[in-house]
Amino acid sequence: DTEVTQTPKHLVMGMTNKKSLKCEQHMGHRAMYWYKQKAKKPPELMFVYSYEKLSINESVPSRFSPECPNSSLLNLHLHALQPEDSALYLCASSRALAGGGTQYFGPGTRLTVL
Amino acid sequence: AQRVTQPEKLLSVFKGAPVELKCNYSYSGSPELFWYVQYSRQRLQLLLRHISRESIKGFTADLNKGETSFHLKKPFAQEEDSAMYYCALRGDSNYQLIWGAGTKLIIKP
Numbered sequence: 001d002t003e004v005t006q007t008p009k010h011l012v013m014g015m016t017n018k019k020s021l022k023c024e025q026h027m028g029h030r031a032m033y034w035y036k037q038k039a040k041k042p043p044e045l046m047f048v049y050s051y052e053k054l055s056i057n058e059s060v061p062s063r064f065s066p067e068c069p070n071s072s073l074l075n076l077h078l079h080a081l082q083p084e085d086s087a088l089y090l091c092a093s094s095r096a097l098a099g100g101g102t103q104y105f106g107p108g109t110r111l112t113v114l
Numbered sequence: 115a116q117r118v119t120q121p122e123k124l125l126s127v128f129k130g131a132p133v134e135l136k137c138n139y140s141y142s143g144s145p146e147l148f149w150y151v152q153y154s155r156q157r158l159q160l161l162l163r164h165i166s167r168e169s170i171k172g173f174t175a176d177l178n179k180g181e182t183s184f185h186l187k188k189p190f191a192q193e194e195d196s197a198m199y200y201c202a203l204r205g206d207s208n209y210q211l212i213w214g215a216g217t218k219l220i221i222k223p
Contacts, residue, residue, distance in 0.1 A: 004157075031209065037158075040198070040216065040218070041215070041216070042200050042202075042213030042214065042215060042216055043158065043211075043213065045210060045211075048209055055209075056209070056210075090157075090158065094209075097209045102148070102160050102163060103160075103211065104160070105157050105158040105159065106157060107156070107157040108157065
């Protein structure tokens with residue numbers, strides 16, 4: 001399996017809801033990433049996990065909470081989001097963090113916050 | 115400061131014409147440069163890495179350290195090349211990709 005998968009494809013939530021985004025890879029990669037992408041803009045890095053430990057948090061608001069249950073899975077828990085959080089959320093993975101080569105991206109979850 | 119500049123937001127060329135998407139970078143060390151492509155309703159995917167020196171889908175890119183450029187070229191554009199193209203630089207931290215703003219390429223029939 002050489003792909004990063006993400007579920008759901010689309011998500012609509014209210015500002016008081018709690019939801020989760022899921023990401024999975026079976027390439028044996030040990031670094032996983034969450035990005036946020038607004039329309040026609042490049043991805044913005046949110047979080048980086050290395051060997052299932054959170055390595056980087058790019059000053060993301062606490063209403064976004066990442067979790068890495070094992071080396072293949074990455075979750076992003078969402079709570080009390082704002083309409084401006086509506087975006088495409090991308091997961092990516094790479095072989096490792098340092099000198100880890102190419103990042104491979106999932107198809108994304110398109111999130112709409114009402 | 116590390117920076118990637120893609121000067122064209124939009125590039126429109128006719129099918130069969132040559133294409134060049136510009137990318138300039140600012141980086142004090144030895145850069146690792148990438149081109150990613152995002153087709154409509156598809157995932158962001160790697161097109162080229164400068165260290166691999168491959169030609170993918172007819173595209174090539176050469177790293178010019180003197181001009182600090184990594185322009186993407188294709189001699190004969192095809193309609194299926196229409197997409198958003200991002201140039202990216204791997205920064206000092208070894209994990210973070212520094213992204214250009216992207217160029218939307220439209221190939222006219």
